Amino acid sequence: MALDITYPRRNTVACRVGPVTIGGGHPVLVQSMITEETRNIDACVEQVIALHREGCELVRVTTPTLGEARAMEEIRAKVTERYKYVPLTADVHHQGTAIAVEAAKHVDEVRVNPGLFVFHKWGDNVEYTEKEHAEEREAIETSFVPVVEACKQHGRAMRVGVNHGSLSERMLVTYGDTPDGMVESAMEYLRICEKYEYQNLNISLKASRVPVMVAANRLMVRKMDEEGMAYPLHLGVTEAGDGVYARIKSTAGIATLLMEGIGDTIRVSLSEDPIAEIPVCYDILQSLGLRKTKVEYIACPSCGRTKFNLPTVLNEVRDATKHLVGLDIAVMGCIVNGPGEMADADYGYVGAGAGKITLYRKRNVVKTSIPQENGVAELVALLKEDKVWVDPPEGQTKSVINLAVVG
Ligand code: SF4
Numbered sequence: 413m414a415l416d417i418t419y420p421r422r423n424t425v426a427c428r429v430g431p432v433t434i435g436g437g438h439p440v441l442v443q444s445m446i447t448e449e450t451r452n453i454d455a456c457v458e459q460v461i462a463l464h465r466e467g468c469e470l471v472r473v474t475t476p477t478l479g480e481a482r483a484m485e486e487i488r489a490k491v492t493e494r495y496k497y498v499p500l501t502a503d504v505h506h507q508g509t510a511i512a513v514e515a516a517k518h519v520d521e522v523r524v525n526p527g528l529f530v531f532h533k534w535g536d537n538v539e540y541t542e543k544e545h546a547e548e549r550e551a552i553e554t555s556f557v558p559v560v561e562a563c564k565q566h567g568r569a570m571r572v573g574v575n576h577g578s579l580s581e582r583m584l585v586t587y588g589d590t591p592d593g594m595v596e597s598a599m600e601y602l603r604i605c606e607k608y609e610y611q612n613l614n615i616s617l618k619a620s621r622v623p624v625m626v627a628a629n630r631l632m633v634r635k636m637d638e639e640g641m642a643y644p645l646h647l648g649v650t651e652a653g654d655g656v657y658a659r660i661k662s663t664a665g666i667a668t669l670l671m672e673g674i675g676d677t678i679r680v681s682l683s684e685d686p687i688a689e690i691p692v693c694y695d696i697l698q699s700l701g702l703r704k705t706k707v708e709y710i711a712c713p714s715c716g717r718t719k720f721n722l723p724t725v726l727n728e729v730r731d732a733t734k735h736l737v738g739l740d741i742a743v744m745g746c747i748v749n750g751p752g753e754m755a756d757a758d759y760g761y762v763g764a765g766a767g768k769i770t771l772y773r774k775r776n777v778v779k780t781s782i783p784q785e786n787g788v789a790e791l792v793a794l795l796k797e798d799k800v801w802v803d804p805p806e807g808q809t810k811s812v813i814n815l816a817v818v819g
Pocket residue numbers: 712713714715716717718719744745746747748749750753819
């Protein structure tokens with residue numbers, strides 16, 4: 413069976429978001445956000461359902477005004493009626509008290525952006541006095557406590573979601589455009605939540621630059637440790653763009669932190685249909701051994717030693733076995749380096765020369781001199797013999813699985 417490699421995860425308190433949980437040792441949750449206008453209720457309902465069907469476990473909807481917050485009641489009802497209960501987050505930004513209080517009636521989680529929640533233009537300050545800091549903190553508390561109380565009353569979660577690009581003017585003046593400003597921005601809101609005995613929280617610190625996002629999250633962990641907090645973290649790189657580069661950029665930030673045990677839920681933000689974000693999330697989690705959602709194929713890139721057309725054979729093996737989620741299967745071009753590089757795969761399909769292949773179970777040879785044209789059938793026979801085979805679901809004939817290639 414698959415390797416059980418897990419990185420030591422940071423201990424966090426569980427944040428309950430309706431029927432799902434972030435942190436507290438639960439699997440890293442995959443989330444995304446719809447792009448339809450919130451008042452266009454039917455389109456939103458369809459997009460929420462489509463995202464959830466794809467594997468998105470928490471769906472965010474923007475609520476810029478009270479009207480959109482009220483619309484969440486109908487969106488919630490229609491999603492449940494047409495499909496099933498889907499955990500929803502309302503995204504609240506500017507001057508958000510009334511909006512967030514309304515949204516808390518209808519959704520499982522309210523996201524508050526500390527940089528914008530209380531918007532206060534102070535003028536041309538180059539420095540804030542302690543008195544001015546205290547005044548603003550008091551203003552924040554006054555505006556924010558009704559939201560905390562609404563979340564407590566309705567049993568909702570809250571994400572304190574800081575964006576590097578929308579820090580408050582006071583934070584920018586005091587800390588500069590830095591991870592310190594992002595962290596302090598979140599901490600002010602967390603301290604208020606704790607003062608009012610509300611702890612069903614998770615935190616995000618996003619930036620479009622990977623090093624900033626990574627530094628902010630590491631610093632956030634340190635700061636929370638210092639103040640005796642252990643809230644889960646939501647990871648993401650904002651404005652990553654589209655295409656291959658956006659996926660690599662998101663992975664660079666998210667995976668770096670996950671490898672350090674930091675991160676309890678992720679979103680890959682793409683300038684594409686949000687449906688496209690979900691497989692990327694799962695690929696990141698699968699590649700780190702944090703969640704297993706498909707067969708892991710270990711395949712060499714092929715070289716002059718390769719004894720068959722590796723991409724073709726890989727596709728044939730994958731088409732035959734892709735429904736056997738949990739298995740690791742290696743397809744290697746030659747017997748010289750292949751067996752040693754199969755990374756402890758459960759089964760190996762290895763080129764042996766002269767149109768023949770060898771099958772492995774773990775690192776042990778189980779059958780040699782198999783004519784290449786019978787290779788896949790023999791592999792399936794071996795899986796049946798080992799009782800790890802199940803018949804594929806009806807209609808599954810084409811491969812839709814992305815491949816992780818190792819050299
Ligand atoms: S296993 Fe390595 S040496 Fe052998 S064919 Fe593949 S890439 Fe070449």
